[in-house]
Structures are given as structure tokens and as C-alpha cells.
Amino acid sequence: MTNTNIVLLAGSNRKDASSTKLLRYMKERLKARGVEATLFDVYESPLPIFSPDDAEAHPNARRLIAAVQGADGLVFGTPEYHGSVSGALKNALDYLGASEIGGKPVLSVSSSGGAVGVSSLTHLQGIVRGLHGINSPEWVSIGGRQWFNADGSPADEGMRTRVERALDQLVALTTALKGVTAR
Template sequence: MKITMIAGSNREEATSTYLLQYIGRQLEARHQCSVTLIQLRELPLPFFSPNAYESDANARYLVQQVAEADGLILASPEYHGSVSGMLKNALDYMNGSHVSGKPVLSVSSAGGPVGVSSLLNLQTIVRNLHGVNCPEWISIGYGSHSFDSNGQPTDGGVRERVEQAVGAFVELTRLLTAGAAAAAYGRNA
């Protein structure tokens, strides 16, 4: 399975990006997934407009990685009760043909206890792109932002939560991928 992860923070040492990197290692080691991590801070995108997609190589790369993925993981810091502007801008480049029917795991990092508002915003965007929201999500808040020198969360509860949510996401991805393959086979038979 091919998973594309998008880190929506512009901060160099963003907790949400560290969390995605940890998730990516879990996907590769435990679930034998092929993982592409797109860090938007390293892939500058112009403000969305329909013309920008045609003329910007970074926008075309982003959309191609999303279109080719079996599943998506979106991560954002929570700013003022919502997702980062950087992630929202990137998602504006997507449409239903890129995301439709794909499972999406939402991940957030908040300065407060948890980033539920950003997760709800992400899930609304995913629904409007006709993606399938994973019933699990991951949010870490203050007190659980620490990572050790190996990039592993120092909080055992966070590690357990990630394992649970990633397991549910992988299972959903397998089911939806198998269903899409069966449907394609039926159309071609």
C-alpha cells in the first residue's frame, strides 16, 4: 500500500511533523507500507488558483502524490481552532478525482490539551473532497509533545494511541483498496 502523508506546518521543529515521521516509520516497519512524506515547509506552493496548478511544478507533484496514494494522512498544528493556512492552501489544490474513496487519517498538535477543532475542520475538508475519514484520529497537546532522540514520543499513552489509530487506518485502507480493486475487476470482466 502506498501512503502519502502531508505535514502542514511551517515550523522547523514542528511537533505535528515529528508525529508524522513517527507514524511513517510505524507504517513502514509494522505494516510494510510505502510512505511518502511531503513537508509543505519544504515544498512551497503559491496561493491556490486554478492557473497555479498548471504552472507550478510543486503543485503538480503534490497532487500526483495524493492521486497515486492508496491512503492519506494529514497533519496540522492547531491555529486559532483550525488547520494551518499552509495545509488548507495545499488541500485547495485537490479535488474529488484525487481523494474520492480514499481513507484519510487526521492528525493534529495543539498548544492546549488537544486539537479537536483542527481535526473537525480536516474531516470536513476530507468529506468535501469525497474522501473517507478514518474513525480514529490523533491529537497531542501540551504535556505530550516530547520526542526522544530516536524520534519516538516519550509519552507511552501517545505511542499507544498512535498504534491504535494507525492500525485502524491501515485496516480501513486495506478494505477500501480491496473493494476498489474488486469493483475495477468487475467492470473489466
């Protein structure tokens, strides 16, 4: 699976966020498939509030734009706040446009304090459509107090299986679309 590059965008502004832990695990699972995977974590690389007047002035913004622009596929991860995506993720996505995301497959991932983060996933998929991305047919949501093993994997075997299935779909979609869609 060489020459496939997937960027994972962790949109939590919280240290040790479960959504970021899940994306770190997904990054390792993608690498195990031979996929080049890069994590951009807005907690570790914060972005100023987006302004169209100076959208590329900040070095972290330039790194984000370049990473997404060079990606073949994407994973967007967010906690669910008040029934939607985090402000940190939305702010990061405001730096990006159809020229960076258009025609690329995107897997949406959410973590919520309740049972599942369906509202944030629905909103995130709407944002992906607005950026002319292609939503992966799968999505992943972890709810409640999802625990992780010492190796960073989800403690729940069913969640690990769900992640593998979602990544299989994303890699297959990315491979099928790579070179087909205009960038």
C-alpha cells in the same frame, strides 16, 4: 502489506513542528508494517497560494498532486491555529480535489498548544468529506508541549499506543477499500 501506498501530508509552515515530527514517526511505523509511506512536507516543499488559473504550474504542486493521486490512503497533519487547520495545510488541500482524494481513507492528525486539537480535527474531517475522502474512525491529537525522544518517537507511551491504534485502523481501512472504490 506490500503494494499499499500511504501519503502523509505535513501541513505546518514551521521548522521542527510537532505535527510534522509526529507524521515522520508515523511514516516510520507504517514502513515497519511493510507499507510504502511517503511524506510531503509543505515546509520543505512550499506551495504558492492556490489559484485555479495555474494550479499545476508549480513543480511542488505537481509533485503533491501526483503523490496523492497515486496513494491508497492518506494522513493529513496540521497544527491547530485559532481553532482550525493551518493555512499552509488548507492551501495544499486546495490543490487537490475529489479526483485525487475521493474514496480514499484519511487519518487526521493535529498538534495544538493547548490540551488537544479537537477543533482542527473536526474542521479537517469536514474538509475530507468535502473532498469525498473517507475519514478514518480514529484521529490523533497531541497537545501542550509533547516531547519527542531522540529517535523521533513520542516520549509519552500512551501517545505511542494511540498512534499504533490509529495506524492499525488506517491500514485496515485502506486494505479493505483498496480496489473497491472507484478512483
